[in-house]
Amino acid sequence: MSGKYSRREILGHAARGTVLLGLGGTAAVLATKAHKTYAWVIDAEKCVNSKLGVLGVDVCELCASECVITMSAVRAVNEFSQCGRCYICPAYYKITSAVGPDGLPSEKVCPTDAIQRKAIGWIDPDDPANNFYDYTIDERLCNGCGRCVMECKEPAGLSSIRLEVRHNVCLDCNRCSIAQVCPEEAYDRREPVTT
Amino acid sequence: MSSVEYRRSGSMRANARFTEELRGIAIGSDDRILAVGDSRVVVLDPSGERVREWSSSLPGYCVAQDLDGRVWVGEFEQVEIFDEKGTLLETFKDPERLGLVTAIGLTRENIFLADAGARWIHRYDRQGEFLNHIGAQHRKGGFHIPNGAVDFVIAGDGILHVANPGMHRVERYKPDGEYLGYFGRFDGQDPEGFPGCCNPTNLALDREGRVVVTEKASPRVKLYGEDGKLLQVLADEGFDLHAKNMDLAVDSSGRIYVADNVTFEIHIFAPVTAEGQR
Amino acid sequence: MRVLADSRVPLCAGRWRLGFLVFLFLVFCVAPQVVAQQIDYSRQAEVAPDEETIGEGYVTPEVQHPRSRSARRQLFDVALLALALALAAWLALKKRSRVGLVWLTVGCLAYFGFFREGCICPIGSIQNVTLALFDQAYAVPYFVIAIFILPLIAALFWGRVFCSGVCALGAIQELFCLKPLRVPPRIDRALGWLKWIYLAVAIYYAVLPAVDRDFVICRYDPFVGLFRFTGQAWLLILGAAFLVAGVFIGRPYCRWLCPYGALLSVCSRYAWRSFSITPDRELDCGLCADACPYGAIEERRAVRTSCFACGRCYRSCPVHRVEDSGGAAPNPNAGLPSVDRVAR
Numbered sequence: 001m002s003g004k005y006s007r008r009e010i011l012g013h014a015a016r017g018t019v020l021l022g023l024g025g026t027a028a029v030l031a032t033k034a035h036k037t038y039a040w041v042i043d044a045e046k047c048v049n050s051k052l053g054v055l056g057v058d059v060c061e062l063c064a065s066e067c068v069i070t071m072s073a074v075r076a077v078n079e080f081s082q083c084g085r086c087y088i089c090p091a092y093y094k095i096t097s098a099v100g101p102d103g104l105p106s107e108k109v110c111p112t113d114a115i116q117r118k119a120i121g122w123i124d125p126d127d128p129a130n131n132f133y134d135y136t137i138d139e140r141l142c143n144g145c146g147r148c149v150m151e152c153k154e155p156a157g158l159s160s161i162r163l164e165v166r167h168n169v170c171l172d173c174n175r176c177s178i179a180q181v182c183p184e185e186a187y188d189r190r191e192p193v194t195t
Numbered sequence: 196m197s198s199v200e201y202r203r204s205g206s207m208r209a210n211a212r213f214t215e216e217l218r219g220i221a222i223g224s225d226d227r228i229l230a231v232g233d234s235r236v237v238v239l240d241p242s243g244e245r246v247r248e249w250s251s252s253l254p255g256y257c258v259a260q261d262l263d264g265r266v267w268v269g270e271f272e273q274v275e276i277f278d279e280k281g282t283l284l285e286t287f288k289d290p291e292r293l294g295l296v297t298a299i300g301l302t303r304e305n306i307f308l309a310d311a312g313a314r315w316i317h318r319y320d321r322q323g324e325f326l327n328h329i330g331a332q333h334r335k336g337g338f339h340i341p342n343g344a345v346d347f348v349i350a351g352d353g354i355l356h357v358a359n360p361g362m363h364r365v366e367r368y369k370p371d372g373e374y375l376g377y378f379g380r381f382d383g384q385d386p387e388g389f390p391g392c393c394n395p396t397n398l399a400l401d402r403e404g405r406v407v408v409t410e411k412a413s414p415r416v417k418l419y420g421e422d423g424k425l426l427q428v429l430a431d432e433g434f435d436l437h438a439k440n441m442d443l444a445v446d447s448s449g450r451i452y453v454a455d456n457v458t459f460e461i462h463i464f465a466p467v468t469a470e471g472q473r
Numbered sequence: 474m475r476v477l478a479d480s481r482v483p484l485c486a487g488r489w490r491l492g493f494l495v496f497l498f499l500v501f502c503v504a505p506q507v508v509a510q511q512i513d514y515s516r517q518a519e520v521a522p523d524e525e526t527i528g529e530g531y532v533t534p535e536v537q538h539p540r541s542r543s544a545r546r547q548l549f550d551v552a553l554l555a556l557a558l559a560l561a562a563w564l565a566l567k568k569r570s571r572v573g574l575v576w577l578t579v580g581c582l583a584y585f586g587f588f589r590e591g592c593i594c595p596i597g598s599i600q601n602v603t604l605a606l607f608d609q610a611y612a613v614p615y616f617v618i619a620i621f622i623l624p625l626i627a628a629l630f631w632g633r634v635f636c637s638g639v640c641a642l643g644a645i646q647e648l649f650c651l652k653p654l655r656v657p658p659r660i661d662r663a664l665g666w667l668k669w670i671y672l673a674v675a676i677y678y679a680v681l682p683a684v685d686r687d688f689v690i691c692r693y694d695p696f697v698g699l700f701r702f703t704g705q706a707w708l709l710i711l712g713a714a715f716l717v718a719g720v721f722i723g724r725p726y727c728r729w730l731c732p733y734g735a736l737l738s739v740c741s742r743y744a745w746r747s748f749s750i751t752p753d754r755e756l757d758c759g760l761c762a763d764a765c766p767y768g769a770i771e772e773r774r775a776v777r778t779s780c781f782a783c784g785r786c787y788r789s790c791p792v793h794r795v796e797d798s799g800g801a802a803p804n805p806n807a808g809l810p811s812v813d814r815v816a817r
Binding site for chain 2: 053055056084085086087088089090094095096097098099103104105121122124129130132154155156157158
């Protein structure tokens with residue numbers, strides 16, 4: 001053995017350097033587009049609960065039951081600008097239930113009671129039916145079962161409620177357990193809307 | 196109380212004419228049926244044969260024919276008036292006031308136009324001068340119409356019967372806007388009530404002056420007496436489940452026509468008395 | 474069958490007529506369905522009440538859109554991974570503590586395995602990284618790059634310390650490796666090719682177009698079902714079978730199937746500081762070779778590409794003389810020139 005660096009050592013350094021360069025190059029290439037986020041997104045036009053033209057089917061609750069997270073990453077959201085603000089909302093009340101003494105249905109649709117109903121705007125002091133009501137879904141309570149989505153679907157409602165993946169909660173699994181069983185293949189991995 | 200009931204007696208298909216929407220029907224002269232949708236006006240005779248057809252400049256939402264035979268078609272921010280042959284006579288506009296016209300009522304002295312944008316009914320005289328609103332004084336915010344259409348009908352005594360679907364009521368007004376009362380309530384189980392978020396959607400008066408209404412989700416045609424008592428459910432099936440805002444028309448022999456806006460069929464209900472078919 | 478113009482054979486004879494009637498019948502049956510499917514059920518978006526109608530200065534509330542993913546948790550995970558790798562390297566090569574490595578194994582299994590439910594892991598990230606390289610439309614976020622790269626860089630410097638106790642899949646198998654038997658080197662080497670085949674298959678399926686794409690590493694992960702206490706029955710049984718087999722054959726998935734292990738073996742081959750057995754100090758007793766359950770010591774030399782840095786060799790070495798290469802001064806008492814030979 002002669003010299004400060006043996007040939008093997010140099011070869012070793014060279015090999016290490018090459019591999020390091022390879023890894024670094026890969027990382028650099030990936031980093032150029034790493035600012036984009038990709039997440040699992042539900043296409044509301046394919047989801048059977050909100051898909052127009054499909055009536056009389058049972059509500060699909062797979063988004064609630066299949067997610068690997070205990071309280072599903074999916075939740076329902078009401079697009080307020082498209083909501084009818086009705087006095088009797090078919091997604092809030094179970095409209096086939098018996099009517100109570102106040103003229104409103106006695107049962108509600110949401111199993112976790114996540115929807116809040118609030119009178120808005122000018123409130124008629126004499127006639128509560130003459131008011132508009134906002135329906136807000138509490139994200140902390142919603143488990144993504146989709147019943148309200150199905151009830152709001154046209155023509156019974158205005159189809160303003162849809163299911164959405166909360167991608168700040170979603171683990172972004174490579175094989176989304178819901179996506180695999182979704183009967184309408186409504187799941188897709190693409191850049192979600194965050195605004 | 197009249198014992199006239201109704202039995203389904205077939206339908207006529209208007210689908211050969213319409214491709215997107217069938218929005219309004221009315222009875223014209225000689226019991227002909229006028230149907231509007233897309234941007235077309237179609238005239239059918241009672242057997243379903245097409246008599247005439249012409250285009251309007253905008254999609255039509257409602258139609259009516261006055262005693263002079265002129266055909267009024269309600270559209271967005273205007274009403275087009277045609278003669279019987281389909282020639283455009285005039286276009287009635289009222290900028291700043293008139294929105295989407297979804298129902299037209301014509302009497303000897305007045306023109307009533309239901310406005311889905313403003314959510315109440317405008318009353319004009321025959322010269323086109325605005326007289327008053329109906330629904331604006333009594334209801335702040337107007338009628339509750341999540342379905343996007345106001346429908347009304349004028350009874351023989353001049354009282355307007357207006358469907359207020361969001362409140363599950365049929366309301367009555369005098370032509371000057373005075374509120375007279377209502378009948379109807381929400382009920383998802385009892386057929387006498389109006390189910391869902393917003394029913395009834397459309398209404399008409401049969402030959403005996405009783406109120407016939409159509410509903411959506413699920414589509415139904417029902418007959419009520421003046422006191423709001425349910426007299427008959429004419430049909431609760433046979434319509435496309437997505438049908439909404441099904442317009443009604445009643446001809447001189449009492450036949451009721453109901454337009455299915457999805458399948459473009461016009462269903463016919465013929466009156467029968469207790470003794471048998473007339 | 475050509476019908477001549479002046480032929481007397483009528484077109485609607487026999488079979489033709491029947492066929493035509495059947496065709497008409499089908500048309501009348503099918504046509505309504507076709508017409509029905511063409512009905513456009515569109516939403517009426519303009520019917521919602523506007524703010525003026527609602528009155529009293531009402532403003533339509535903002536729809537709750539999901540917030541962007543919290544970078545904190547991802548940063549925390551990456552930091553924890555880096556820390557665990559450094560800790561594994563230190564415990565294995567400096568402290569030489571088998572006990573410490575076992576505790577690290579348990580800790581990483583608990584966090585990365587059961588708490589984080591095994592996702593995201595560097596093994597699966599191969600597919601995401603490959604896809605991001607091949608597909609313009611797909612990108613991996615920064616923390617996935619980090620999770621993919623960090624164990625490889627660690628391997629480049631200190632050998633497969635990721636496998637020693639940090640990888641959750643390896644950790645659970647490690648804890649089951651109780652009565653390991655020796656696998657003949659020929660078989661070991663032959664089986665070792667499987668992981669390269671698996672890597673190739675995983676890459677192939679990952680870059681297929683979206684319709685056919687399949688992340689096979691994630692789908693056929695036998696251990697993730699055990700972390701989540703749910704999964705396909707056959708996969709759970711397979712995972713359990715791996716663990717049971719692992720009692721007697723050390724870490725079969727890691728040695729012969731792990732596609733990330735293929736990449737790690739390449740990096741650890743050129744590791745800067747890793748396991749080696751200094752020839753002039755080893756006693757030729759073979760106890761370390763017996764102790765190593767993974768066949769990483771052959772002919773008294775460390776096989777870096779297979780060494781999982783578990784530290785059993787230290788524990789078995791009577792003179793605790795197995796030390797990391799390129800740093801220890803030769804023992805003046807040995808009396809022999811120090812030859813630093815590192816096999817393979």
